[in-house]
Amino acid sequence: MAFPRKAVSIILLCFTFMLSHHLTYARRRPNFKPGPWKRAHATFYEGDSRSFGGACGYDDVSAQGYGMETAALSSTLFNNGQSCGACYEIKCTDSPQWCKRGQPSLFVTATNHCPPNFNLPNDNGGWCNPPREHFDIAYPAFSHIAEYKAGIVPVEYRRVPCRKKGGIRFTITGNPYFNLVSVWNVGGTGEVVSVLVKGDDKLKWTELKRNWGQKWETDQRLIGESLTFRVRASDGRYSTSWHVVPKNWQFGQTFEGKNFM
Known part of the structure; x- marks a missing residue:
């Protein structure tokens, strides 16, 4: 049964309105806010700045802006690498003998x-x-x-927004047939759930696969194209860094894109 022309027009108008409303909501998604307080425990490990990157793929946490305020997460929190880059506020609790006076907050990545x-x-x-x-x-x-001397202490913690200086960094390594992109200095949730890349010529939007931690891979040919990266965070927001990589880029270089607030 054919719909009257007027009914079709109304349906199309409603669909257009709903699509426009959805896109507007996506663009206006609120910034990431601190989460609820939870209980856990904390220990410590020692080493230099190059030993603190580990399973997330950060080569030198000090040089990459994370400083020594870093933590390794248990598997329950680590979430197979998605939690790499997330930021936490931590307080030592219920242990007056070992907690520092005043229960100061510690902010770690x-x-x-x-x-x-x-x-x-x-x-x-x-x-x-x-x-x-x-x-x-x-x-x-x-x-x-x-x-x-405490060794292990009970703590309270919560997720907090990551405050970063400058934009998201993209470090490209590999070879013409295998590209590995390290994504770091991510603001907002700090967590990256997907990365896409697009060239200015032959390369269409291509989704990268998580290799490990915050290293993302693709076997698509990137050499010779100006590259745009689109990063999606765990809160649903995305940041598109248009043409942040020039045509004459080389492996081993780092480029700065647009960050989350």
Whole structure:
């Protein structure tokens, strides 16, 4: 049965309005806000800035702007690498003997994975075993909230927005047949759930695959094209960095795009 022309016009008008409303909502999605407080435990690990990147693929957390305020997350929090780059506020609690006076807040970025140790019980050495929520914090940061001798302390934590200087960074490594893009210095949620790339000539929008942590791969040919990156965060917002990579780019270079607030 054919619809009257007027009815078709009304349906099209409603569809157009709904689509426009959806796109407007997507553009106006509110900035990421702090989450609720939760309970966990924290330990610490030692090393230099190059040892704190680990499973997230950050080569040098100090040089890349994360400083020593970094933490390795238990598997429950790590979420197979999606939590890399997420930011947390942490307070030492319920341990007056070991917590620093005044319960100061510590702000850390997730840059590593704390693997489980199933040879030890969850409450005696297997601190990062599922389903525990646990932070293994770089010692220079841990020392701001608790004493060295404590070893392990109960904490309260919450997700907070990541405040970054400058834009999202894209470091491209690999070869003409395999491209690995490291995405870092991400604001907002700090978590990246998808990365797309587009060239200015032959390369159409292409979705990269998560290789590990915040390293993303594609076997599409990127050489010789000016590149645009589109990053989608875990809160649904996206940031498009148009033509941030010039045609004459080289492997090993880093480029700065548009960041989340």
